[in-house]
Amino acid sequence: MKHPIKKYVKEIQAGNRRFVGKTITFLESTLPKKFEHGQQILEKLLPYTGNSIRIGITGVPGVGKSTFIETFGLYLIEQGHRVAVLAIDPSSPISGGSIMGDKTRMQLLSAHEGAFIRPSPSGGMLGGVARKTKETIMVCEAAGYDVIIVETVGVGQSETTVSSMVDCFLVLMLPNAGDELQGIKKGVLEIADLITVNKADGDNELKAKQAAMEYTRALHFLRPPKAAWVPKVLKCSALQKTGIDDVWVNILDYQKKMVESGEWIKQRQNQARNWLWTLIEEDLKFRFQQHPEVQQLIKPLEEAIQIGKMHPTAAARQLLDACFTSQNKS
Numbered sequence: 001m002k003h004p005i006k007k008y009v010k011e012i013q014a015g016n017r018r019f020v021g022k023t024i025t026f027l028e029s030t031l032p033k034k035f036e037h038g039q040q041i042l043e044k045l046l047p048y049t050g051n052s053i054r055i056g057i058t059g060v061p062g063v064g065k066s067t068f069i070e071t072f073g074l075y076l077i078e079q080g081h082r083v084a085v086l087a088i089d090p091s092s093p094i095s096g097g098s099i100m101g102d103k104t105r106m107q108l109l110s111a112h113e114g115a116f117i118r119p120s121p122s123g124g125m126l127g128g129v130a131r132k133t134k135e136t137i138m139v140c141e142a143a144g145y146d147v148i149i150v151e152t153v154g155v156g157q158s159e160t161t162v163s164s165m166v167d168c169f170l171v172l173m174l175p176n177a178g179d180e181l182q183g184i185k186k187g188v189l190e191i192a193d194l195i196t197v198n199k200a201d202g203d204n205e206l207k208a209k210q211a212a213m214e215y216t217r218a219l220h221f222l223r224p225p226k227a228a229w230v231p232k233v234l235k236c237s238a239l240q241k242t243g244i245d246d247v248w249v250n251i252l253d254y255q256k257k258m259v260e261s262g263e264w265i266k267q268r269q270n271q272a273r274n275w276l277w278t279l280i281e282e283d284l285k286f287r288f289q290q291h292p293e294v295q296q297l298i299k300p301l302e303e304a305i306q307i308g309k310m311h312p313t314a315a316a317r318q319l320l321d322a323c324f325t326s327q328n329k330s
Contacts, residue, residue: 196234227261
């Protein structure tokens with residue numbers, strides 16, 4: 001066998017980054033054989049997953065996400081942790097590949113033996129979260145990475161998708177609260193567990209303090225996303241490496257309170273159930289589009305909709321009838 005399952009499982013558990021990367025490639029593959037091989041490996045790794053803190057990080061363009069994640073990751077490694085960073089890049093509309101190279105943006109962290117960085121194209125998926133991020137998290141956990149960071153694309157209401165696969169959601173902000181509060185979507189603040197004002201150094205220190213006060217006031221108008229935790233606003237400078245330890249202390253405090261209340265395990269159980277239905281919806285859509293009779297009708301119906309000869313509702317019903325009627329006959 002070209003890719004023996006047992007060897008992959010053994011190498012991943014030993015923390016072999018090459019085998020971790022190859023397995024993730026299998027899981028991301030659109031080729032059925034490679035994808036199935038990745039699923040078989042993942043099935044064997046399942047008992048060794050779940051032993052990490054999963055942190056989602058987002059922020060507006062220019063907030064310094066990459067600098068923050070590199071500084072934060074190196075700090076965690078100094079504390080004895082192993083860190084995996086899953087950086088979800090915007091996809092090229094032409095090639096579908098990643099536009100940005102996260103390994104070049106986090107050179108020190110990517111070179112460290114205690115870290116694993118995986119740039120992954122979002123594939124245009126809503127929420128800026130790559131289609132296989134959830135499974136990639138599990139592979140990294142089986143490889144012994146106990147802190148998993150998921151960096152998402154930008155800020156917007158679709159970013160709520162990341163909350164379906166992480167334990168703690170951190171939003172990075174710039175030290176100019178007036179502009180920020182105008183531009184940020186309410187949905188992002190509603191799911192934030194921590195807000196951290198970055199670039200709180202030099203001339204920006206006073207602005208950062210004022211911004212933190214503004215965000216704290218803004219949070220008072222929102223219902224906390226978790227019963228056991230009231231979202232906090234922090235300040236840091238990733239460039240100057242200040243306030244990073246405070247971010248980690250608060251994440252640990254968040255974990256402690258969530259575990260003690262029972263919300264930690266309940267949240268993960270809900271995420272697992274929701275992921276099941278996400279996969280079912282995804283697979284149903286794929287199979288529907290591959291159905292022979294549906295494929296014959298898609299193009300003419302799309303053209304009819306585009307020129308206004310047919311309403312999308314009627315076209316959708318016709319496609320669904322074509323699929324299910326033929327199945328019932330068979």
